[in-house]
Amino acid sequence: MKGRKISDSVCWVGAVDWNRRLFDELVPLPDGTSYNAYLVQGSEKTALIDAVDPAKSDQLLGQIEGLGRLDYIVAQHAEQDHSGSIPLLLEIYPEATVVSTPKAQGMLTDLLGIPAERFLTVEDGKTLSLGNKTLEFIHTPWVHWPETMCTYLREDRILFSCDFFGSHLATTDLCVKDQPLVYEAAKRYYAEIMMPFRSAIRKDLAKVEEHDIRMIAPSHGPVYDQPAFILDAYRDWISDAVKNEVVLPYISMHGSTQKMVDRLVSSLAERGVKVHLFDLAVTDIGKLAIALVDAATIVIGTPTVLVGPHPAVFYAAHLTNSLRPKLRYAAIIGSYGWGSQAAEQITGLIPNLKVELLPSVLCRGAPKSDTFAALDNLSAAIADRHAALS
Ligand code: FEO
Numbered sequence: 001m002k003g004r005k006i007s008d009s010v011c012w013v014g015a016v017d018w019n020r021r022l023f024d025e026l027v028p029l030p031d032g033t034s035y036n037a038y039l040v041q042g043s044e045k046t047a048l049i050d051a052v053d054p055a056k057s058d059q060l061l062g063q064i065e066g067l068g069r070l071d072y073i074v075a076q077h078a079e080q081d082h083s084g085s086i087p088l089l090l091e092i093y094p095e096a097t098v099v100s101t102p103k104a105q106g107m108l109t110d111l112l113g114i115p116a117e118r119f120l121t122v123e124d125g126k127t128l129s130l131g132n133k134t135l136e137f138i139h140t141p142w143v144h145w146p147e148t149m150c151t152y153l154r155e156d157r158i159l160f161s162c163d164f165f166g167s168h169l170a171t172t173d174l175c176v177k178d179q180p181l182v183y184e185a186a187k188r189y190y191a192e193i194m195m196p197f198r199s200a201i202r203k204d205l206a207k208v209e210e211h212d213i214r215m216i217a218p219s220h221g222p223v224y225d226q227p228a229f230i231l232d233a234y235r236d237w238i239s240d241a242v243k244n245e246v247v248l249p250y251i252s253m254h255g256s257t258q259k260m261v262d263r264l265v266s267s268l269a270e271r272g273v274k275v276h277l278f279d280l281a282v283t284d285i286g287k288l289a290i291a292l293v294d295a296a297t298i299v300i301g302t303p304t305v306l307v308g309p310h311p312a313v314f315y316a317a318h319l320t321n322s323l324r325p326k327l328r329y330a331a332i333i334g335s336y337g338w339g340s341q342a343a344e345q346i347t348g349l350i351p352n353l354k355v356e357l358l359p360s361v362l363c364r365g366a367p368k369s370d371t372f373a374a375l376d377n378l379s380a381a382i383a384d385r386h387a388a389l390s
Pocket of ligand 1 (some may be wrong): 077079081082144163219221333
């Protein structure tokens, strides 16, 4: 055994993926990630909590080398970054039983071909004895798939949370040492993965908080040995409160939309409104997602290409709609050459956003004095609405 202890009976036996830069071929990973697996050794039985991405199976096997017997593999989530190496583990440990929710069992059979007879399915609140240690299973659906659960090790007061509270961060820190760094990574993770399920997560958070938690051990990123840090952050992110902030994703082809954006940013700043500006030609969409967690307003800036918005703006609008941030207001600005349906098309892309749509500001060609006046009016309307939020 080469794992790293997080308590007398629990070892981290996961894998750090320092060089991965994209998840699901979609989500940027500027700081890599980890796939945390934990070995819980009771007086009679041994359980592995989650496994690792199949590309990192060797790291997991190296950590548990010499383990004579594995009784249970607790599959808290069917996504392959945690479950993908389970088939290999079942070959190496033929005595092992996979423990999962009933829904996860079906998904693991569909995705990985694990036979149904290798499973023990557990209902919400059920326990499993390892001798002197007890695992309690807490169903937490929709963080971020429908089959997800957490596991609470009662005697050690450790919550194994899988993706819940996770952060994509490759580090040698077993527990959180640099709180600002982990906060940013965990907020990015929440924004990209969890935010669409904010309502479900609110219920799940209340459910896990019924337990006396000394430590949270997620399956990505460092362990929280001071769990209040991440619990407080999640309470803030899932709340209905929005901040006096505008998110402004935009693109400009020949400079006209850029001039409009520059004017609006200055005008908002003069009114005390914070702006998060993203040039979609170069931006990290994870940064855009983070800014969407708290902002009250989104303003989308686009030139017109073939009657509609620039394709990069299509993508950003679709992504924002899918992430379902708690925005209250939206507006569209931009320029066009001879005609445009950009505003109508963008509006049609964001039906999930429960926002008041403020008047669009579109101009033919380069912005002129009347365009700048309209942008100042938009800025005033945004500032007035934000002032009424507090
Ligand atoms: Fe880390 Fe949803 O897998």
